[in-house]
Amino acid sequence: MAKKKKSKLGKLMKGMINPLAFIEVDKPWATLEPTEVSQEAILRYMCPTTSFDTDNLIERYRRISVENPRLNMVPAEDRILEKLIWPLRHAKASYVTGNHLGTISLCGMVAEMVAILYYDISDIMIGGEKLDEAKQKLMFGSRFEKLGQERRTKILKVFGIINQETANKFDTIRSIRKKYLHLWSQDHERLPNDAIEAFKATASIVVGIIGQGITRDGCFKLNPKIVNYLKKKGVFEPED
Numbered sequence: 001m002a003k004k005k006k007s008k009l010g011k012l013m014k015g016m017i018n019p020l021a022f023i024e025v026d027k028p029w030a031t032l033e034p035t036e037v038s039q040e041a042i043l044r045y046m047c048p049t050t051s052f053d054t055d056n057l058i059e060r061y062r063r064i065s066v067e068n069p070r071l072n073m074v075p076a077e078d079r080i081l082e083k084l085i086w087p088l089r090h091a092k093a094s095y096v097t098g099n100h101l102g103t104i105s106l107c108g109m110v111a112e113m114v115a116i117l118y119y120d121i122s123d124i125m126i127g128g129e130k131l132d133e134a135k136q137k138l139m140f141g142s143r144f145e146k147l148g149q150e151r152r153t154k155i156l157k158v159f160g161i162i163n164q165e166t167a168n169k170f171d172t173i174r175s176i177r178k179k180y181l182h183l184w185s186q187d188h189e190r191l192p193n194d195a196i197e198a199f200k201a202t203a204s205i206v207v208g209i210i211g212q213g214i215t216r217d218g219c220f221k222l223n224p225k226i227v228n229y230l231k232k233k234g235v236f237e238p239e240d
Contacts, residue, residue, distance in 0.1 A: 019048075050098030057096055064095040064103075064196055067203040072212055073220050077235045083113040084206055091199055100188075100195040101180060107202040108149075108177035111170055114205050115152040119144045121225040122161045149174050166208060169201040 022045045024032045043052035050056060074085055087106045094102035124131050126139075136143050144152065153170040156162045162170075176198045179186045211223030222230075230236055 047097045052097075060096045060098070061092075064092055064199055066196060066200045067207070068200075069207055069212060071203065071207055071210075074210055075222070075226070075230055075235060077230055077233055079233075080210075083117075084110055087113075088199075088202060088206060091202070095192075095195055095199065100191045103195040104177055104180055104198045107173055107198040108181070110202050111173040111205060112149050112152075114202075114209055115149060115156060115170065116145050117229075118156055118161050118209060119152070121229045122159070124159055124161075166205060169205050172201045173198050173205075 022041075024030065024037050024041050025034065040052070043057075046052070047057075050060070071085070071088075074080060087110050091103045091106035091110070094100070094106065126135070129135070131139065133143055140147060140151070140155065144155065147155070149170070153162075153167050153174070157164070157167045176194045180188075180191065180194070209223060210226055211221065213221030227236075
């Protein structure tokens with residue numbers, strides 16, 4: 001009597017080969033010289049989860065362009081550009097290429113920088129003395145800069161540096177960031193919409209701290225505390 005042979009094949013599954021590789025340029029299997037790599041190939045690598053055709057990218061840009069009010073002018077001070085403006089622009093660009101988690105992550109980073117800047121430019125005084133590093137450790141348990149974002153927001157609100165509306169925006173950004181960047185159980189059904197919500201709130205708090213009023217003679221009117229910060233940084237040039 002013939003015996004049945006057991007199959008040596010295991011269960012099959014779909015897989016992705018070299019999901020992180022940019023095949024056209026990765027060595028040693030690169031097929032092209034750098035000058036031969038097309039912009040289309042670069043966009044294809046940058047947009048693994050969305051179409052990289054021009055119409056789709058423009059539509060995605062319009063979808064994330066929800067700043068109200070928009071940043072019309074910002075001081076060209078290095079730290080403000082490095083910590084607030086360029087990361088916020090990268091957050092917007094991340095959404096365009098389908099990188100929703102990148103948008104949320106960068107918005108969380110910008111929100112933390114805004115909170116720290118709010119504190120730094122406010123010169124909080126207690127008993128007629130500024131809260132230096134030693135006093136911050138006594139009062140908060142740590143320097144303000146090293147506190148968690150939730151604690152920073154509460155301190156800014158308690159001292160009247162921000163209002164409840166701004167505090168709510170900080171909380172929105174923090175909540176969205178936390179569930180996607182810290183919880184394995186969080187699904188991604190609402191990820192694109194949450195990325196837009198995080199960006200909208202972040203752009204708003206950046207506008208809020210910089211200030212974008214217009215004077216009667218058509219000049220930009222900045223937050224006075226930001227003006228003092230810029231003067232200390234030597235950004236303002238003396239008038240003739």
